Amino acid sequence: MNLAADIQQRLLQASLAARAHSHSPYSRYAVGAAILDEQGRIHMGANIENAAYPQGWCAEATALGxxxxxxxxxxxxxxxxxxxxxxxxxxGGCRQKLREFAGPELLIIAADPGGIRQHWTLAELLPYSFGPDHLKF
Structure with missing residues (x-):
């Protein structure tokens, strides 16, 4: 998927802003996510840790919600x-969560405060995925 540079920059700014709201007192590893939906809207999320480690959730899951x-x-x-x-x-869990709302062609972009670093499709990160289309009868 070819995504316009201005949209990528909007996603970057939203993701970095979301990182500022991360609740990561245990790992001190703040993550932000920004999702572009089918209506052109951007939704943000940050990781939220929990003292009972498996009970926390990822930035991507927050943004999907x-x-x-x-x-x-x-x-x-x-x-x-x-x-x-x-x-x-x-x-891995977030890759599957993203698959619920996107196909293999989904563009996934990685960044840090210095800017965009790399990108992939969901198919590259989650090959041979299982999705909603498999459950259609």
Whole structure:
């Protein structure tokens, strides 16, 4: 998917702004996510940790929840930002969550405070995925 540079910059700014709201007192690894929906709206999310570690949730899941609550049903692009310098990608669980609302062609962009670092399609990060289309009878 070819995404205009101005939209990528809007996603970057939203994701970095979301990082500022991260609740990450245990790992101190703030993550932000910005999702572009089918209506051209951007939805933000940050990771929210919990003292009972498996009970926390990822930035992508938070952004997906915001999208659904706002009436969005399809993800057109997602930008995930971490603190750097290592490139961050959605975890396996979030890749599957994104698959629920997008197809293999979904653009996933990685960034940090220095800017956009890399991009992939969902198919590259989650090959041979299982999605809603598999459950149509």
């Amino acid at each position: 915001a999208m659904v609550m706002a009436g969005g049903r399809q993800v057109r692009a997602v930008l995930v930002s971490g603190p750097g310098p290592d490139i961050i990608t959605p975890c």
